[in-house]
Amino acid sequence: MSTSASSSKLGALAGRFNELFPMDWELVRHAGAEPVPYHLKKWWFCLGGTAMVLFIVQVITGIMLAFYYVPSPDHAYASVETITHGVRYGWFIRSIHMWSSNFMIVAVFLHMLRVFFTRSYRNPRQLNWMVGVMLLGLTLTFGFTGYSLVYEQLSFWGATVGCNLAGALPLIGPWVGDFMRGGPEVGEQTLTRFYMLHVAILPVIAFILLGIHVMIIRLHGVTELQFEGEVITDDNRFFRFWPEHVTMEILVGVLLMYILTILALIFPADLGAQADPTTTPAHIKPEWYFYFNYRMLKLTTLKMSVALTGALGGVLFFWPFIDGWIEKRLGAKSDRIVVLIGTIAFLAFLGLTIWEAVAAH
Numbered sequence: 148m149s150t151s152a153s154s155s156k157l158g159a160l161a162g163r164f165n166e167l168f169p170m171d172w173e174l175v176r177h178a179g180a181e182p183v184p185y186h187l188k189k190w191w192f193c194l195g196g197t198a199m200v201l202f203i204v205q206v207i208t209g210i211m212l213a214f215y216y217v218p219s220p221d222h223a224y225a226s227v228e229t230i231t232h233g234v235r236y237g238w239f240i241r242s243i244h245m246w247s248s249n250f251m252i253v254a255v256f257l258h259m260l261r262v263f264f265t266r267s268y269r270n271p272r273q274l275n276w277m278v279g280v281m282l283l284g285l286t287l288t289f290g291f292t293g294y295s296l297v298y299e300q301l302s303f304w305g306a307t308v309g310c311n312l313a314g315a316l317p318l319i320g321p322w323v324g325d326f327m328r329g330g331p332e333v334g335e336q337t338l339t340r341f342y343m344l345h346v347a348i349l350p351v352i353a354f355i356l357l358g359i360h361v362m363i364i365r366l367h368g369v370t371e372l373q374f375e376g377e378v379i380t381d382d383n384r385f386f387r388f389w390p391e392h393v394t395m396e397i398l399v400g401v402l403l404m405y406i407l408t409i410l411a412l413i414f415p416a417d418l419g420a421q422a423d424p425t426t427t428p429a430h431i432k433p434e435w436y437f438y439f440n441y442r443m444l445k446l447t448t449l450k451m452s453v454a455l456t457g458a459l460g461g462v463l464f465f466w467p468f469i470d471g472w473i474e475k476r477l478g479a480k481s482d483r484i485v486v487l488i489g490t491i492a493f494l495a496f497l498g499l500t501i502w503e504a505v506a507a508h
């Protein structure tokens with residue numbers, strides 16, 4: 148077949164497709180060509196994209212694991228064992244899922260820090276900051292519920308502590324605790340609930356919140372930043388979202404897959420002893436991203452640590468408005484105060500996390 152004949156056939160096929168699916172492709176092209184500020188050429192200014200890539204890795208590997216995982220207390224641990232030792236490349240997919248979840252949490256934290264320290268949450272982006280805080284809570288809940296599914300001793304008792312913490316919330320605590328456990332004690336129902344949350348409810352909420360987050364970013368555009376001593380000309384102030392920025396994100400994705408593969412090969416996901424609901428282990432430790440919380444619990448009481456976590460979460464959620472109030476009071480000085488507050492909060496988080504990591508008890 149000649150080249151012109153095949154290209155005319157392709158043209159006819161495209162025309163027919165357009166009839167069946169009458170989309171205005173010019174609009175899509177226009178949306179993709181959105182100019183983004185030049186600083187997004189630096190990876191640490193667009194960590195949100197990295198979190199997004201890792202979320203996609205989680206969805207794909209999570210679906211693969213769900214083919215073999217059995218969400219019942221009698222079979223959960225055995226099914227994870229089968230995935231790890233019996234299913235071809237099961238250990239690899241499980242290890243990528245484990246490593247990628249940790250990377251995603253780090254990426255979300257770092258993304259939040261960059262938004263905070265560049266004060267990109269200020270008017271009119273307050274709503275998107277709040278959606279972001281919900282995404283942070285969601286990412287942590289993904290980690291908490293996912294870890295519990297393994298049904299090994301530590302993850303089982305970690306889930307028990309998590310339910311007790313939720314149960315100590317003021318007013319709604321007993322209801323939330325019972326809802327999570329499926330009754331007054333962690334038991335048969337708990338695993339099914341965590342599974343439903345992890346594979347159905349949280350992903351749906353994540354897609355909705357991510358959709359809103361990206362839509363708001365698109366509507367406002369990414370904040371333009373100008374750093375001291377930086378010369379920006381009209382020529383290099385912006386570059387195109389498609390194909391330049393997307394290409395960069397794809398390269399970051401490829402690099403991440405490379406690093407995740409190496410980590411999965413050297414440090415594959417392991418499997419501790421099977422959960423024994425009748426024997427509390429001597430030392431319970433949650434995943435590292437809850438260490439700060441766990442240390443707070445050890446330093447105070449159950450109720451006090453829950454109240455502190457709630458208060459800190461509230462401050463984080465409403466931070467753009469608190470920042471606005473500080474700015475109104477202090478004017479230009481507020482820049483330094485906000486950086487100071489952010490630095491102290493971050494160091495306190497880091498300090499409690501490291502303390503819990505190195506402490507034997």
Ligand code: HEM
Binds near residue numbers: 360
């Ligand atoms: C699953 C988690 C998240 C994903 C996938 C995500 C994704 C993104 C992406 C792709 C951007 C565009 C620019 C950039 O990458 O920095 C962005 C911007 C933004 N994100 Fe997130 N984000 C997440 C969580 C958060 C969190 C935890 C916060 C804050 C608490 C947040 C607040 C914001 C704000 C305010 C912007 C606008 C920044 C600007 O205009 O410069 N996001 N996010």
